[in-house]
Amino acid sequence: MxxxxxxxxxxxxxxxxxxxxxxxxxxxxxxxxxxxxxxxxxxxxxxxxxxxxxxxxxxxxxxxxxxxxxxxxQLTVLFDKLDIETAKVIHNFKKTKLRVSTLQSFAAEWLSPRIKSFRETYPEIQLELLTSDYLADLASEEIDLAIRYGPGGYKGVNEEKLMDEMIGPACHPDLLKSGNVLSDYTLLRDSGGPEGIKLTLERWLNKTTEGPGNREDSIAFSDTHLLINAARQGQGVMLGRSVLIADDIRQGTLVPVMTDWQQSPFSYYLVHSDIRGLSETAKYFRRWLLKEVEKFEAQLPASLAVPD
CATH class of the missing domain: 1.10.10.10 (Winged helix-like DNA-binding domain superfamily/Winged helix DNA-binding domain)
Known part of the structure; x- marks a missing residue:
C-alpha cells in the first residue's frame, strides 16, 4: 500500500x-x-x-x-535518532557506545533516577557509567564525558559548568521534634572524596555557629551515598548538598535544620578531553543532560536555590 x-x-x-x-x-x-x-x-x-x-x-x-x-x-530527538540509525547502517548496525565517568554520589542520588529518560529517548546508545571519586584520564581511558565536582579549571579538558549548589545541615524530620539544639545531634561526617573538595559539617558549623564542630559524637562515612542514607534513617545531622538531596527535601524524607544555607565553593562541571573531542553520541547526552539540569533547577525549593 x-x-x-x-x-x-x-x-x-x-x-x-x-x-x-x-x-x-x-x-x-x-x-x-x-x-x-x-x-x-x-x-x-x-x-x-x-x-x-x-x-x-x-x-x-x-x-x-x-x-x-x-x-x-520532538524534532531534536527525531534528528538525533536519524543520525544514529544512519551511523548504524554505515557501521553494520553496531550499537553506538558512550562512556560517562562521574562521582559515585552524583550517579546514585541525581543521575541514576533520571537516566531512564535518556535510555528511552536513545535506546540505540549503549551507555556505560563509570563511577569514581577521583579524576579519570579521559583520553587514555577512552571516556567520552565526565561529570566532575570541584572548583573548575581542570587541565587537559574542555569544561562546561552544569550547576552550582547550596550547602547546610539537614536531617530526618523526626529529629527536629526532640527540641534539641544542633550541637546535641550526632554528626554524620563525609570523610571520602579527593583532598581539596571535602565538605565537612564540622568545618561548616565552626564558620556559622558558636557550637563546637569537632566532637566525639560522630560517624564518618567514606561514601556520600551511605552518609545520605544514614541521614534518611534518622541517625544524625549531615551537611546537606542541595543537588544530592533536593528530591528528599521535596518528598519530606529530609529537612533543612537551618534556613540560612550557603553556596558551596564547588560546582558540577561537564568535561571532555581536548584531545579526543566530542563524539556525536556525547553531544546527544550533553543536550539531554542540560535539559534535565534545567528542569531540576526550575523545581528546586526556594530555600535550596542558588542566589543570582
Whole structure:
C-alpha cells in the first residue's frame, strides 16, 4: 500500500531545529554552513507551510511560541535518532557506545533516577557509567564525558559548568521534634572524596555557629551515598548538598535544620578531553543532560536555590 506522508521541507526543519536549539540564528547558520538570512527564510517557509508561528521575533532576538517549544523537543530527538540509525547502517548496525565517568554520589542520588529518560529517548546508545571519586584520564581511558565536582579549571579538558549548589545541615524530620539544639545531634561526617573538595559539617558549623564542630559524637562515612542514607534513617545531622538531596527535601524524607544555607565553593562541571573531542553520541547526552539540569533547577525549593 502506498503511504503518502505530509512532511514539511527538510531544509526548513533543519533550519528551525538548529536555530531553536541554539537560540541563535547566527549559530544555526554556522552549524548548517549557510547564511543567517537563509536560515531566517527557511524558518518563515516552515511557518507558512504549517500555518502558524513557531517564533516570537524581537528586534535582535527571538523566543519560541508554545507550539514551537513542543515541536523543537520532538524534532531534536527525531534528528538525533536519524543520525544514529544512519551511523548504524554505515557501521553494520553496531550499537553506538558512550562512556560517562562521574562521582559515585552524583550517579546514585541525581543521575541514576533520571537516566531512564535518556535510555528511552536513545535506546540505540549503549551507555556505560563509570563511577569514581577521583579524576579519570579521559583520553587514555577512552571516556567520552565526565561529570566532575570541584572548583573548575581542570587541565587537559574542555569544561562546561552544569550547576552550582547550596550547602547546610539537614536531617530526618523526626529529629527536629526532640527540641534539641544542633550541637546535641550526632554528626554524620563525609570523610571520602579527593583532598581539596571535602565538605565537612564540622568545618561548616565552626564558620556559622558558636557550637563546637569537632566532637566525639560522630560517624564518618567514606561514601556520600551511605552518609545520605544514614541521614534518611534518622541517625544524625549531615551537611546537606542541595543537588544530592533536593528530591528528599521535596518528598519530606529530609529537612533543612537551618534556613540560612550557603553556596558551596564547588560546582558540577561537564568535561571532555581536548584531545579526543566530542563524539556525536556525547553531544546527544550533553543536550539531554542540560535539559534535565534545567528542569531540576526550575523545581528546586526556594530555600535550596542558588542566589543570582
Amino acid at each position: 502506498l503511504k503518502k506522508r505530509k512532511l514539511p521541507p527538510l531544509n526548513s526543519l533543519k533550519a528551525f531545529e538548529a536555530a531553536a536549539r541554539t537560540r541563535s540564528v547566527k549559530l544555526a547558520s554556522e552549524e548548517l554552513s549557510v547564511s543567517a538570512s537563509a536560515v531566517s527564510q527557511q524558518i518563515k517557509t516552515l511557518e507558512q507551510w504549517m500555518g502558524f508561528r513557531l517564533l516570537k521575533r524581537g528586534p535582535n532576538s527571538f523566543t519560541l511560541t508554545d507550539k514551537g517549544e513542543r515541536y523543537l523537543q
